[in-house]
Amino acid sequence: MSKTASPAHLVIRASAGTGKTYQLSSRYLRLLASGVAPDQILATTFTRKAAGEIQDRVLLRLAQAAADSNACRALAESIGDASFTPARAAELLAGTARQLHRLRVGTLDSYFLQVAQGFSLELGFPLGWSIGDELTETAVREEAVEQVLARGDLQELLTLLHLLAKGEATRGVSRIIHDTVRELFALYRQSTPDAWRKLPRPRGLSPEKLAETIAAIAAYPMPTSQWATAREKDLTSAAAADWTTFLEKGLAAKVLAGESLYYKKPIPADLAELYQKLLAHARSVLLNQLADQTAATHDLLARFGQQHEHLQSERRSLRFDDVAHKLSAASSIHAPDRLAFRLDGDVRHLLLDEFQDTSPVQWQVLRPLAQAITRTTGGSFFAVGDTKQAIYGWRGGVAEIFDALDIELTGLAGQTLAQSYRSSPPVIDTVNLVFQNLTQHPNLDAYAAGVAQWQSRFPIHSTAKTDLPGYACLEFAPPPGADEDESEVLFRYAAEEVARHVQEAPQCSVGVLVRTNAAVARMIYLLRRHDIPASEEGGNPLRDSPAVELILSLLRLADHPGDRVARFHLASSPLAVHLDLSGHRDDRAAAGLARTLRRRLADEGYGAIIYDFARRLAPACDRRDQSRLQQLVELAYEYQSESSLRTDDFIEIVETRRIADPSSADVRVMTIHQAKGLEFDVVVLPELNGRLSGQPAPVVAGRPSPTEPASFVCRYASAEVQQLLPAEFQQLFDDDKRRSIAEDLCVLYVALTRAVHCLHMIVPAPKPNERTIPKTYAGLLRAALAGDTPPGASRLFAIGDPRWFTRLPPRTPDPHLAAEPAGEIRLAPPLAHRVRGLERTSPSSLEGGRVVSVARLLEPPPAAAFEFGTLIHAWMQEIEWLAETAAASGKMAAGHLPADARLKALAAQAAPGLFRDADLAAHIAAWRKQLAMPEVAKILRRSFYADPRSLGFGAAPPPAWKPAEITLAVENERSFAIRDGDELLSGSIDRLVLVRRGDELLAADVIDFKTDSLDPHGTNQLDDRVEHYRPQIEAYRRAVAKLYGLAPARIAARLVFLATGQVVSL
Amino acid sequence: MARMPLSLEFLGWTDPALPAAAEWLVRRGKAGRELDLGRTILVLPGSRAGRRLLELLVERAEAESLLFTPPKITTEHELPELLYQPKLPFASQLTQQLVWAEVLQQTLPDIRQHFLPHPPAAGDLTKWLQLADMLRRLHVELAADGLNFRQVLEAGSSLAGFAEHDRWEALAQIQAAYLRRLDSLGQWDKQTARLVAIEQREPHTDREIVLVGMADLNRAQRQMLDLVAEQVTSLVFAPAELAERFDNHGCLIPEAWTEAPLPLTDDQIVRAGGPAEQAEAVTDWLAGLGGKYRAEQIVIGVADERLAPHLARQLAQCGVRSRWVEARRLSETPPYRLLQLIAELGRPARFADLASLVRHPDFYDWLERELATAGQTLHNDPLSALDHYATERVPAKFDAARLDPAKLDPARQSQDQHAEDLAKVCAPVGKLLDSLPKRQSLREWGQSIRQVLGEIYAGRTLDRNLPAQRMLLQAFDQIAGGLAEFATIPHPLEPQTDLAQAFHLALSPMADTSLPPPAESNVVEILGWLELPLDDSPAAIVTTFNEGFVPSSTGSDPFLPNRLRQTLGIVHNDRRLARDAYAASLLVHSRQKLCVVVARRDVEQNPLAPSRLLFAADTATITRRALAFFGEAPPARPRRNLLGGKLPILPVSNLPVPRPAIPAELPERFSVTSFRAYLSCPYRYYLRQVLGLVPLTDSFSELDPAAFGNLLHSVLERFGRADDAAGVRGSTEPARVFEYLSDWLTSLYRYRFGEADSRAAVRIQVEQARARLRSFSDWQAERTRTGWRIVHSENSEERRSFECSFGDGPSAATIHGRIDRIDYHEATKVLAILDYKTAESGHSPEKTHRQKGDWIDLQLPLYRHLAGASQLPQISVADCRLELGYVLLPKDALIRQGVFWPPAGDPPAFADDLAPITQDHRLGSWRDGDPGGTP
């Protein structure tokens, strides 16, 4: 048997298209094949989709190997086991497929979640917590901000906000805090508290000294009028304490820069010295300001953090970030033993995908596990990723961790993959050309260093798909007209080009990759106008359909009948005819409509109502609007279980949730970020014109190592102020710039490497007044690919075969797509009577009739009445007949009634522990008394049944009988179950007396005992109670009729009110 | 003593289970014309199956005209108490929880910290009760298998890597304390009582017990049944040949089922993508049944219950009626929602909560009734009253007591309709809330809550026959039941709580209780996976036949990981697998039509793997299925059109932007400021100014720029009209000016917004306004010093405006506008028309008025005309030179007097409330010549 060894601990740097998933699944399969149990292998990635793909790939490769010997050979090779056979593959497949639940392939988040759930109590998580959705988190944040504002000292808050707002476009009070939190909360948690207070705070001049220095400068004899003017300006700024302007130009700037000449004249030493003093003062003021701002930011974040944590704990709702954060802070739970016990298994093998996107917090959680694995034998560590595709910095990913792995772990072997299994040679050649010639761009200025560094680390790519036909080009879009927008022209041209591609190569998938969601919507729209159905990845909120907007207006009106915009919108729409709304001015109609809508929403639910209106609106809609409406209906049904009393809440979901159009078109439009991990036959890039590195970061931070919390933080400062900072802080700003340009280049790299056959880059035509190449992707591409283009050319660069598509095999029509949706649903006609799922009723539930008042439903249960009733019923069951003799004397023949001991035993059974002995004795006495009441006693005697006329039958009574010829049978607690119309009626009758003559059943008597405490003189009350119980007794009668096949008229029935001794025949 | 085993009856599985059981029972129980099962106890795994079995028995009895005495039908949860005699009342769940909480709080921290290192604060009853509930559940689960916490400790200690000794030791001590405490209260813990009964060999019965399809019993149940074994028959739905896969209780032997092949054929398996596609697959299958079955003969199983709404939707859209037992939960019903809102209402109430409450349909009806009874009429409807109030005052809290419309705003003399309306709306609400005490005992809360409900629903009746009302009736029943539980708590335990806690104790635990919709004919039933095996519909489809659902498996468990479960012999993954493998087998064998849908994504778009049951097959099948399931999915077929029906679909939507009705009732007078609106977008101008469309909403976190500006304007306006005798207006002392302004600001804030009630941000905004006023004071004092005096100041109360007319005939228009302020400089004869600007940007007039050379605003130039037309006392306007300018009150506190005329800036961005009408969000807009319409 030949097995190739593979290093136990391996880190792979895999360029785009080189098969990361393949590598990872190979590794996984290698472990499985060597007999490792699946729950010892933890394989993680970042998206749920990717995790699913990894798992699928592992099983698919096994299945392929089991089914096909060629595939098996390939698999054998990739796992380094030449002896691997299809039979072995089948065996492994069967074993793994039956243990699917033990596979630990998932997102990092889901793994963290699992650990956190196991250690909830130890970590101090709120009990019963779960991962809350975005809206919950938004609500928590808003509340936290409100709390921060409400709780803080007013002056402190004002100062804080003043500092925070400094130098930024101004926003509302809450906005400032929200933005600060959104941008910086993650960093706040990943930093040491003193990191925000490391800026130096130099002392400035005292007011007197300052005035003195200014006076001295003012009095200084200036050599020329230019010098004098410059001094004037400097002093004005100084007087206004506008130190930034002071630094910017003039003499101050020269002295600061250490230059000795000004307007070609030497700067006198004594003047320079005076200026130095002012400069030191300026530095002091500005740095103190910066330090205050930075500290204030930290303060605010800390206040927010406290409120946020508290509120999260109240609502028991956390986000994945919070979970990772808490885990990273709790070292104790990472002891391998404890972890293994709670997680039901020992993770010995770690496989990490997309490692470049790992954040420091995430790594802090994984590190103990990774270190334990790499320190002991028998385990293995594997990470794969590509720092060239690190485009998730904004989500916390720090690609440098990849580079730091060698320090973090011992015994790692490395491997670099640069051979693509995806792209055609022209595409790969273009990628190589671009990224080897980035520095050709003539004026990268501040970005030059970052670009150069990126370029120096770029490995030359090759492709395994050397036969793949392909083409790549860079071209100018037509120049925009006078009133036209540059982007608009680019998009329009791109749409035309896509149309051409679709026509030329209908069998190919096309990816149009842009940078913003707005551009996605725009491109989709333009493509539609070319009759090209395009689908969006990720999608837009549903309100991009006017039909959906109408329904939203309807919901808005439900909550805000005074909203005239909504009223007008509805009144002038096709829905108007279905609404009682004549115009937007009718307040009453609007209030009425709103009320009806809210009532319907509460009773019928969002789904049914929205469907109802969507259906009415549908005839006015085209295909897309119908499809969006349908998605709205789906969302509404889904929403019902979390619905609230505010339609605003649902509207907010509709307005924020992105929902992709479900059509799966061959042309897909998406942002480059969304395209990561995907590939397209043709890639069109129309939005290469944005400037590199947009907004500066609000703060910069430095970590001692990429895996550790930040130990230096500084708020953003202008270039002038930056130069006043100590070197280590200046370094932070430089690093930040490098990082941001690196990420930009990563995005470009991802965009270019999505193409399989054809890469089509469209850049704006140079402006007539263009003097230098712009600092944009377009500029970088132009510089790298088309150095000195002849003016006027529209195609700047092209490589490969422009008619590459002619070499593709023709498309085979997909049978699925041709198929029509299956036909109509037909059901067999229903039976006249239902046979299944009968409504279950009991006679006692019919008490009071079909209509019940809410007030009655809410009546408090009388104390212990239930148990008392049960008790009496249990006792009554013991009675068959009372003795006749007692009738006259009013005394009972003891032999016919149960003894006290028996009654007590029954009580213990019916209501254990509830009655004290003394109480019970009293109850027994009372009960015996009740039985002695004349009317009660009468009906419990045989003699009562001597004459049918005394029983009170209905219209068709049984034939008369003589006492001697009949036999009487008593059935206590006669239980029954019958079908009663479409209901299943079941229950039991307290006492049923059956009258027989021979085999013939002549009549029956239904007796129901009631323990209600009635006022003996209140006839009304008695009548009420009787009416109340009538439906119940009628149900008994129906039951007896059905059970015994007896005509209802032969069934007598009576209510016995034991408390008052009244008997009422019904 | 060798016990007699209970009897097993194998009823096969080619027929559906329950009809087979009914058949067996009839065969056994029939004597002559009688079918007496009165001495029989039937035990079934769920109440639905019990109901169905009874239905089948009744059907049989009626078909054969038998005199039928029904059996006692129960579930395994209620069986034990039929077999032994409890001696003390059982503690209710709530009582148990309170005892656990008490014991937990009293446990020494040293001990407790072994499992609870972060205990809640002492007074935080809610959190302690949550912990208590967690322990209660753990206790119940273990006791069901005859175990206490100490036994877990002992069993765990035998496991390698068990580092939880101290933790379970602590738990064992707490459990012992819990039982002692309950005992002292004279109540019993049900689980423990059962264990004691078993230990004392108490269980006995003279009835016959028949277990129907009880494939998985826990240990306590088995032990109890063993003690009455002679009386017990277990009906097993499987052929006798498979007897070796069942133990002597008729339960599944897990190991025998983990590998048992499931004879599903490939054409019974359908693959689908996400929820919508699963729903589509179900409709396809239904269509494929071709009218052979009635609705009630078809059942749709949901292994993932979250799919049910999607199915209900799809079926509704296809015109098929469906019934999902779990469709409605108590928490969604109006009375529950009402109570929840009232319970969570703080004192004073948060405005947002109040706004929700008034939107509750029943509460709203009550409110209208109350208003009518009190003879109160409003200017607007109650909701608009709230919205207007919110718009003006940005409230966070809401205190009805403070709301005296007479005292609302000293700056405003005229009637304040909105405040009046609100006061009227709030009077009954306040009264209702005031009737609730702050804290009282739970028993008393029960009464108070009943009263509140009684008040709101006074006079309301419900008809059992109407489905919607029936659900409501059930809801009230549930709530009343929950409240009744309060009366069972032993006095020593009963805490004094506030309403929110009372609500959480009584009603929150029932939130997820489902209220089954009434049975209806001609309805396709949607059933949970667990109910499915014992259902007997001939045609069934199972959705989400995926790993994690069939079988389900637990992730990590803070107390009982799978390995520990296995050691303890309590429900673990293999048992779950066995249960589901058996259930699936039963389905496969007993249905005429069966289909399983395997999804690729769940409702949250998480990827799903197929159920591992599908891989309990021969190698070739496994490989074939793996290739299909894990390979690329075939392209989805287009979905049916569920909205448009059969109507042809329009090529382009006919949803035009509504065109202005021309001739519109054009205003004859234009305000100066409206020109900006007109110039930036005539259509919006039409909507806003001509039609008067304004949105109305109530969610504000702080003053918007306009409201902030109004605040400053109000203060400055006061200043401009300040009594000159006081010498403030003409003062050259900044401090004096500022004091005046600041005082006004404070009163306005107090009355208009309410210091205590407004959103927290407002309090800060007011201070920011104050800072601006300070700078203004400096500027103003200086200006007065240099000879300027104020000759006019806007008076919003009088609404005096300046006017001038243009043109004549039909196109004549009057322009009117208010001028914030006019200053006059005697020495130079200059009149300065000043406009206060509070925008943060502080753009110059030029930037505000012209853009790329086009006029975008005409305010200041028009002022020129207005001023020309104005009458100022003792000043001859015609003789003066006019100066126009802004007084900027920007946030950086640097007051600069604006630069003068003229013009460029950003194009107007229309992310406004009119966007729905103008359809700005649609992909591409009608401006591109889309025939959708254009104004």
Ligand code: SF4
């Ligand atoms: S085109 Fe747009 S901006 Fe112009 S009037 Fe119409 S809605 Fe307003």
